[in-house]
Amino acid sequence: MRWTDIYDIAIELEDARPDQDILKVRFTDLWQWVQDLPGFEDDPKKSSEKILEAIQMAWLDERD
Template identity: 70%
Template sequence: MRWTDIQDIAIELEDAHPEKDNLNLRYTDLHKWVCALEGFDDDPEKSNEKILEAIQMAWIDERED
């Protein structure tokens, strides 16, 4: 996975961290969790606030489904 695979990342985050409050999180924590996902293979420095916000929104949507 890469930073652009937002939906896939959201699904993996929900599987890996179903107990986490995905509404009130720090982007530093989100960044760490994404980088730690199995199958994530992108440069950690290539993320930014816009990408992390999109991942958070997709994760919230994933949990609601």
Template identity: 65%
Template sequence: MALRWTDVQEIAAQLEEAHPEADVVNLRFTDLWKWVQELEEFTDDPKRSNEKILEAIQAAWLEERR
């Protein structure tokens, strides 16, 4: 399954698995951007990301953690 920036829920689930120790609330967007691109199934263009997408991923990740 190829992940794109719009696959917010699946990205959040995979980030939780890959980085269970991360402080999601205080996470820098530069780190989040990098970690998303490091996911094995992620194939989207890094330039298609923006602050709104990163905020949505962060919110989904917080929800995933709960």
């Protein structure tokens, strides 16, 4: 997975952290959790606040 695989990341995060309050996640934590996902292989420096926000919103959609 790469940073641009927003929906795949959201699915994996929901599987890994189903009880997490998504709207209270700090972006520093989210950044690390994404990198810790199995199969994630992108450069950590390619992340941005915009990407993290998109991941957070996709994760929220995945939960609904």
